[in-house]
Amino acid sequence: MIDQVAVDMTHGGGGRAMADLISDLFIRHLGNPILARGDDGAVVDTPGARLVLSTDGHVVAPLFFPGGDIGVLSVHGTINDLAMMGARPVYMTAGFVLEEGFPLADLDRIVGSMGKAARAAGVQVVSGDTKVVEKGKGDGVFITTTGLGAVPDGVAISAAHARPGHAILLSGTIGDHGVAILSKRENLGFETDILSDTAALHGLVAAMVAAVPDIAVLRDPTRGGLAAALNEIAAASRVGMVLDEAAIPIRPDVAAACELLGLDPLNTANEGKLIAICPAERSGRLLEAMRSHPLGRAAAIIGTVTEDPATIVQMETSFGGARVVDWMSGEQLPRIC
Numbered sequence: 001m002i003d004q005v006a007v008d009m010t011h012g013g014g015g016r017a018m019a020d021l022i023s024d025l026f027i028r029h030l031g032n033p034i035l036a037r038g039d040d041g042a043v044v045d046t047p048g049a050r051l052v053l054s055t056d057g058h059v060v061a062p063l064f065f066p067g068g069d070i071g072v073l074s075v076h077g078t079i080n081d082l083a084m085m086g087a088r089p090v091y092m093t094a095g096f097v098l099e100e101g102f103p104l105a106d107l108d109r110i111v112g113s114m115g116k117a118a119r120a121a122g123v124q125v126v127s128g129d130t131k132v133v134e135k136g137k138g139d140g141v142f143i144t145t146t147g148l149g150a151v152p153d154g155v156a157i158s159a160a161h162a163r164p165g166h167a168i169l170l171s172g173t174i175g176d177h178g179v180a181i182l183s184k185r186e187n188l189g190f191e192t193d194i195l196s197d198t199a200a201l202h203g204l205v206a207a208m209v210a211a212v213p214d215i216a217v218l219r220d221p222t223r224g225g226l227a228a229a230l231n232e233i234a235a236a237s238r239v240g241m242v243l244d245e246a247a248i249p250i251r252p253d254v255a256a257a258c259e260l261l262g263l264d265p266l267n268t269a270n271e272g273k274l275i276a277i278c279p280a281e282r283s284g285r286l287l288e289a290m291r292s293h294p295l296g297r298a299a300a301i302i303g304t305v306t307e308d309p310a311t312i313v314q315m316e317t318s319f320g321g322a323r324v325v326d327w328m329s330g331e332q333l334p335r336i337c
Helices: 016-030 070-083 105-119 176-182 200-209 225-237 252-261 282-293
Strands: 042-046 049-058 089-097 124-133 141-152 167-170 217-219 240-244 275-278 299-308 313-315 323-324
Touching: 042 252, 070 105, 089 105, 089 200, 105 124, 105 141, 105 252, 141 176, 141 200, 141 240, 167 282, 176 217, 200 275, 200 282, 217 225, 225 275, 225 313, 282 299
Parallel strands: 089 124, 240 313
Antiparallel strands: 042 049, 049 141, 089 141, 167 275, 167 299, 217 275, 240 299, 313 323
């Protein structure tokens, strides 16, 4: 429930405050059965086709970071929201809010990255809009994108489809994007060779769906990280989860950076990873399909869906104990995507 009188940075961080803002304000005014599903994209049935529509805003700071920039991130983020519904991305639109005085050379670099990423993914940017605000009224560039994709017959993926006994899989290491962004923040100034994991995941998803057509849930753990994504799924499906900490892949240098900065890797943003939930008896086949793809080579089975009306996500720790994996209550990493 919203208990503030004004928007603050926690409302965009992917944690409990953002979830409350969406449910208590946006859903209250704009709610409809499709929006209420809480998925990464809206599945819309049209004559002869099932389409997925998704919109995303991109406000990352800095605009250029190890492994990418806001341009490539805007394309990958849009494609991935469609892919998490099992869709093949087809078209995108893009809206730019530019601050007066922003260097045209930097804008050229950003739009060039968008074009290169879109062509590599086989997606066309077919429409757009540009607005300019006075100097000091923006922060260089903000980009809003909308994506349209097509869902194959027989695919029905939603955050509400997890069931007790299902297996939880993760496509690779967590926290890479968040740490790469932080390494370029002026007030932190630590050095690292870690690159953002930003990537278009629709090819990986296509291989997964071909191997296991009855995947129940897909979700990319972006803002709020793995913890927020799993809590969103648990709430939508009215289930609990138990994770195995030792099974969650994380690079040693990412773990060390998070420890240095006092961050939890489970809350740290990712831009090229996905969570998959499927029937346990098909988890081995799905894991094999994921590891056979370049973007899933470090995939692992990390837990199990449980029956729990309280929708609690728990983790069995490496030390033999257990802890609750909750939503972030504050803002860990502002302006991360």
